[in-house]
Amino acid sequence: MTARWLKVMLLMMTTGIAAQGSVTKAPFGTTPDGKAVDVYTLKAEGIEASIMTYGARVVAIRTPDRSGKVANVVLGYSALDGYIADKTQYFGAIVGRYGNRIALGKFKLNGHEYQVPTNDHANSLHGGTVGYDKLVWSAKELPDGVEMSLVSKDGDMGYPGTLTVHVKYTVHKGSLRIDYASSTDKATVANLTNHSYFNLAGDGKTTVLHDELTLFSDKYTPVSATLIPTGELAPVAGTPFDFRKATTIGARIHDDNAQLKIAGGYDHNWVLRGANGVEKTAAKVYDPATGRVLTVTTTEPGVQFYSGNFLDGTPFGKAHESHARNTGLCLETQHFPDSPNHPAFPSTELKPGEVRHSTTTFTFSTQAK
Numbered sequence: 001m002t003a004r005w006l007k008v009m010l011l012m013m014t015t016g017i018a019a020q021g022s023v024t025k026a027p028f029g030t031t032p033d034g035k036a037v038d039v040y041t042l043k044a045e046g047i048e049a050s051i052m053t054y055g056a057r058v059v060a061i062r063t064p065d066r067s068g069k070v071a072n073v074v075l076g077y078s079a080l081d082g083y084i085a086d087k088t089q090y091f092g093a094i095v096g097r098y099g100n101r102i103a104l105g106k107f108k109l110n111g112h113e114y115q116v117p118t119n120d121h122a123n124s125l126h127g128g129t130v131g132y133d134k135l136v137w138s139a140k141e142l143p144d145g146v147e148m149s150l151v152s153k154d155g156d157m158g159y160p161g162t163l164t165v166h167v168k169y170t171v172h173k174g175s176l177r178i179d180y181a182s183s184t185d186k187a188t189v190a191n192l193t194n195h196s197y198f199n200l201a202g203d204g205k206t207t208v209l210h211d212e213l214t215l216f217s218d219k220y221t222p223v224s225a226t227l228i229p230t231g232e233l234a235p236v237a238g239t240p241f242d243f244r245k246a247t248t249i250g251a252r253i254h255d256d257n258a259q260l261k262i263a264g265g266y267d268h269n270w271v272l273r274g275a276n277g278v279e280k281t282a283a284k285v286y287d288p289a290t291g292r293v294l295t296v297t298t299t300e301p302g303v304q305f306y307s308g309n310f311l312d313g314t315p316f317g318k319a320h321e322s323h324a325r326n327t328g329l330c331l332e333t334q335h336f337p338d339s340p341n342h343p344a345f346p347s348t349e350l351k352p353g354e355v356r357h358s359t360t361t362f363t364f365s366t367q368a369k
């Protein structure tokens, strides 16, 4: 055996992660209304991701740290009942039909005013009271992943048009790629994203405040008291929102800044450089303690960086699992919040005959001390 092979085999033994890709399926419980939920585990070199059909949610992503020790780097629950009981945190979910907020749940399209359910301080959040995160999706196994699909009927949560959604999760060396495709039979608005909470420490307990974040963005969208964008694209320069150079998340989170006070930390949309539809790097997170690095690329025009401010330690499910404030961070690649009420923002309107495609990739690597 050559020295190189010996090294590869030793690495596989210590990381416990297959170099060969594979997909396996297992049951993950039953919803209170009797629907069976499955979990698919996708393996490729340096990554193992588990995705379940309830909410098309990422339930685990296992990656090695700088010493090869593998751990789960996303927050979640060990069983389905935890996910069902927790109605407000959207762990790992695909959120839709409209990710993030629509002011007062109202928007106009082709002269019609639509009212969608309000579930967050008089606004509509993440698709309303029963968004896509709370539905059981159908799944099709792929050679290197799984495709989750959903048909959201005309009028579902007040939105016009039957929206057909396909979300493909695939794994490739160290990365989890998400390809979205949606189409409608009537003009509608749509904004899909993934709501994983990353905890690169891998213990689900250490806060993200020591993580170093880079956001590839010069502007962000400031918000009103209920987290609705004012419409302004404000420069990040000279503010705690400037992550153009890698900066520790906790460095300025408690600054005396009106925007940080409104959200209780970071919970804002950053305007990415480069056009909508063009793949670009959105964010990079480095955990100095474990050496784990997460790089996020996307074709979306924005990213919601949320520092887990509303995680409050409430226990959910039979196992009473809880998550404390700031123990996870979200990088929700998206169109801007409340776009239907801001004609100057990139449009979220989808017309019949069109297919909206977008791609986001989470790549994991490690960095030496």
Ligand code: GLA
Pocket: 088, 089, 090, 100, 125, 227, 267, 304, 306, 310, 330, 332
């Ligand atoms: C998004 C929102 C936050 C919060 C979380 C879910 O990130 O912007 O305000 O609602 O989802 O808890």
